[in-house]
Amino acid sequence: MTTLTRTPLIILGALLLCALTASAQEHVIKFATLAPEGSTWMNVMKEYDAAIRKESGNRLGFRLYPSGVQGDERDVLRKMKLGQLHSAGITGNGLTTVSPSARILDSPFLFRDQKEIDFAYGKFGPELEKAMDEAGYVNLGWAEVGYVYMFTNNPVRKKDDLSKTKMWMWEGDPIAEASFDALGIHAIPLSITDVLTSLQTNLIDGVYTSPLAAIALQWFTRVKFMLDLPLANAAGAVIISKKKYLELPEDLRTILTTNGRKYMRKLTELSRADNANALTTLKKNGITFTQPSSEDEVRSYAGIGSTARRKLVGKLYSQDVLDRLESSLEEYRRTTGPAKK
Amino acid sequence: MTRPTIILSFACLLLFQGCFQQIAVGSLTGIMEDGFLVLNEESDLALADASIASNLKLIESVLKGDPGNDKLLLMACRGYASYAMGFVEDDDTARALLFYRRGRDYGLRLFPADGALAVALRSDPAGLPDALRRAATSDVPAIFWTAVAWGSAINLDRTNPDALAELPRVEAMMEWVREKDPRYFYGGADFFLGTLKGSRPAILGGDTAASRVHFERALELNGGKFLLTYVYYAKSYARQTLDSALFGRLLTAVDTASIDILPEARLSNAIAQKKAIILRDKINEFF
Numbered sequence: 001m002t003t004l005t006r007t008p009l010i011i012l013g014a015l016l017l018c019a020l021t022a023s024a025q026e027h028v029i030k031f032a033t034l035a036p037e038g039s040t041w042m043n044v045m046k047e048y049d050a051a052i053r054k055e056s057g058n059r060l061g062f063r064l065y066p067s068g069v070q071g072d073e074r075d076v077l078r079k080m081k082l083g084q085l086h087s088a089g090i091t092g093n094g095l096t097t098v099s100p101s102a103r104i105l106d107s108p109f110l111f112r113d114q115k116e117i118d119f120a121y122g123k124f125g126p127e128l129e130k131a132m133d134e135a136g137y138v139n140l141g142w143a144e145v146g147y148v149y150m151f152t153n154n155p156v157r158k159k160d161d162l163s164k165t166k167m168w169m170w171e172g173d174p175i176a177e178a179s180f181d182a183l184g185i186h187a188i189p190l191s192i193t194d195v196l197t198s199l200q201t202n203l204i205d206g207v208y209t210s211p212l213a214a215i216a217l218q219w220f221t222r223v224k225f226m227l228d229l230p231l232a233n234a235a236g237a238v239i240i241s242k243k244k245y246l247e248l249p250e251d252l253r254t255i256l257t258t259n260g261r262k263y264m265r266k267l268t269e270l271s272r273a274d275n276a277n278a279l280t281t282l283k284k285n286g287i288t289f290t291q292p293s294s295e296d297e298v299r300s301y302a303g304i305g306s307t308a309r310r311k312l313v314g315k316l317y318s319q320d321v322l323d324r325l326e327s328s329l330e331e332y333r334r335t336t337g338p339a340k341k
Numbered sequence: 342m343t344r345p346t347i348i349l350s351f352a353c354l355l356l357f358q359g360c361f362q363q364i365a366v367g368s369l370t371g372i373m374e375d376g377f378l379v380l381n382e383e384s385d386l387a388l389a390d391a392s393i394a395s396n397l398k399l400i401e402s403v404l405k406g407d408p409g410n411d412k413l414l415l416m417a418c419r420g421y422a423s424y425a426m427g428f429v430e431d432d433d434t435a436r437a438l439l440f441y442r443r444g445r446d447y448g449l450r451l452f453p454a455d456g457a458l459a460v461a462l463r464s465d466p467a468g469l470p471d472a473l474r475r476a477a478t479s480d481v482p483a484i485f486w487t488a489v490a491w492g493s494a495i496n497l498d499r500t501n502p503d504a505l506a507e508l509p510r511v512e513a514m515m516e517w518v519r520e521k522d523p524r525y526f527y528g529g530a531d532f533f534l535g536t537l538k539g540s541r542p543a544i545l546g547g548d549t550a551a552s553r554v555h556f557e558r559a560l561e562l563n564g565g566k567f568l569l570t571y572v573y574y575a576k577s578y579a580r581q582t583l584d585s586a587l588f589g590r591l592l593t594a595v596d597t598a599s600i601d602i603l604p605e606a607r608l609s610n611a612i613a614q615k616k617a618i619i620l621r622d623k624i625n626e627f628f
Contacts, residue, residue: 034542038499063626068542069583193543215505217546221466274500281502285466 027060027248029240029256032070032079033089040270041089041143042066045238048263052255060252062087073097086244091145091236092173098239099132101317104325105235108179109305112333114272117144117233119332124325137239140257141264145234146210146275151223153205157293159183159300165206168195174315175308176208179231182308195219210234211278212271220282228289229301238264370412373400377416384600384607386615390428397421404447411451415482418448422490427612431619434497441494448487462487466510473517481522485529488514492533496540512537527606528562531555532570539577552578566603568595568613576620585628592617 035041042064049062070076070085073094079085088094095102105124111117121142129139150156152165162185169176169187180187188204198204199222207219208231214220238260245253283289292298306326313319376396383389400417404410421444430437452459457472458480476484492511498504512534519530532555539552556574563570571591579588595617600610 034544036499036541036545038497040500043500067540067581068544068547069581069627072542072544196546212502212505215502218509220506221509274502278502281506284503285506 027056027252029060029062029087029244030065030085031062031087031089031238032065032068032076032085034068034072034091035089036067039066040274041267044263044267044270045089047266048259051259051263055255055259056252060248060255080241083241083243087140087238087240089143089236089238092175092234093170095235095237096174096316098137099128099135100315101131101321102128102235102237103175104128104309104312104317104321106175106232107305107309107312108175108182108232109230109301110309110325110329111230111233115336116329116332120325120329123328124321127321132239133242136242138242138245138257140238140240140260141262141267143236143238143264143267144271145236146212146271147230148208148210148232148234149214149229150206150208150227150231151214151219151287152225152227153223155225155288155290156227157290158297159304162206166202166204167206167208168198168204174312175232178308178311179304181311182304196222199223211275211282215278215281220285220287223287225288225290226282228291229298370403370410373403373416374412377420378605380608382604382607384611386428386608386611389608389611393420393424393428397424408450411483414447414451415486418444418451418483418490419486420444421447422486422493426493427608430493430497431616438494438497441490441497444490445487445494448483448490451483451487462510462514469510469513473513476517476521478521481518481525484514485518485525488518489529489533492537523558524562527567527570527603528559531559531562532567532573535559536573536577539574539581542581547581549578549582552581563603565594566598566610567606568598568602568610569616571595572613572616572620575617580627583628585624588624588628592621 031045033041033045035045045062045064049064053061065085070079073088073090074097076085076088077090077094077097080088090098092103092106095106105117105120105128111120125142132139150162150165150167152162152167154161154164156162156165162183165185167180167185167187169180169189170192171189176187188198190198190204195204195207196218199207199219205223207214207223209217209219211226214223240256245256248256279289292301309322309326313322373396376392380389380392380396383392397417397420400413400420404413404417407413421440425437425440425444429440449459449462452462457468458476461467461469461472473484488511491507492515495504495508495511515530515533515537518525519534523530535552535555537552538548538555541547543549556570556578559567559570560574565571571594575588575591579585579591595613598610598614600607600614603610
């Protein structure tokens, strides 16, 4: 081979290499979340990213935007519609927009323990994911936020104690509205950013959130009691726009979804541990946990949950899916016995 | 020698040893304070890295013999916090967390154990506003550096609810410093509060508008000469608001500044220039 013929071959080789390098950067999934850098959510997302990069030979990877830098969940979903972002970690608010029926798993006093939660996600997850798919999103994995409790400045032992509470309600949240309506609470709708100040000024004296969020948002510094009976279990998920998903070659889709299930399950387990630790922290910081005064009282909350869930039929989900979910849980309880917290 | 004489001599020896130790610790403390000033003026990062590490161990050794020495406790608190920020955090967060906690613990020892401030900081956060109201201006360095070490430890320990629950205490300490002596350490309280409020979305308690005000005030107070202010302005506020143009401008201000712009903080400014390079490399990841 002469030098003249060799040179173009070298150039061709270099061009091919450039093309390969360029293709390695083709499949970047822009992901946004409200979770801050260093949080369990972001730590697991980084592990997920590392796993898909490794398995795909660096052809697929996330670009992670933590800490709400891309805006709140509504902003992020809007940017996903415009193609500026492809993927997001979403919770209640975002789920209501993406696929309202998925919020059935957020409904009040539905689950008695975490095994029931896992059972319900296992049985109804695929159906709810199908609804997401029809709305243009692929669910890469459910990642729950965790049990939501009511925190108050007056002790709540009986349901009637709640009626005296000036309870905050996240404005525009249908689940909270139905729940507090059924509980006979006249809740005060406010933006989440106004909650701490409103607790300080006594505009409200009750809030609901997960134990970890109560600490991260510093709300725990302004309340004294927590009713030790979860109001609900808050759902979360990592989704990708179907458009972006379908642009990926099939082998990369498999890598993305297989790892999505794996790492979101890990995230759920870690979030449960975080929340369990957060409960201990709350106790250490002087929050008193109150219990429902009797078994009848516990049963009455279950009844309230049932009433609230019916108020959401037609708004978030169908009567059919609610009936099937409730009867599946009853069947599950008959076969597994008493709940374990 | 009679028995009483032996006892007397032994007592004198002990007394003398005690005095000698006090004199030695006193001299060492003075030398170390001077050393601290010299280190802050150092522009060679490798030399500073090696010197600070050995000086910190020396301070700890002397503290063994004089555990209540306020000057040494403050040096240990400030030294560990600064060393972790300048030389460890960018490469090894687990090790940095260890050093920040060590700095925090030395700092907490600066407050008398049975005093209102120590009790409030350790176990009664509800009493903190009152305790801070009673604190004096002379407490500013102790409160500032303890808050720096403590807040930085929490920042690296965000999955730990116990640590997160302590953040309101740190914020209250820094707000107090800002009111009492806003000029302390180049507008350090505003710098710290700007970082804290600019690193979280509003939904999680952040306040980017307030963050910007804090950073601008810090720059005003230090005349734009304490370059770490620009670095943390970029890292928190500019990143949080997705303002890549501001991010670039802030880092350029660091890159183009003379290392001698503030001779007594030459080391901090050299660290700022190193951090600006690391941060600029992440521009495609952030925006």
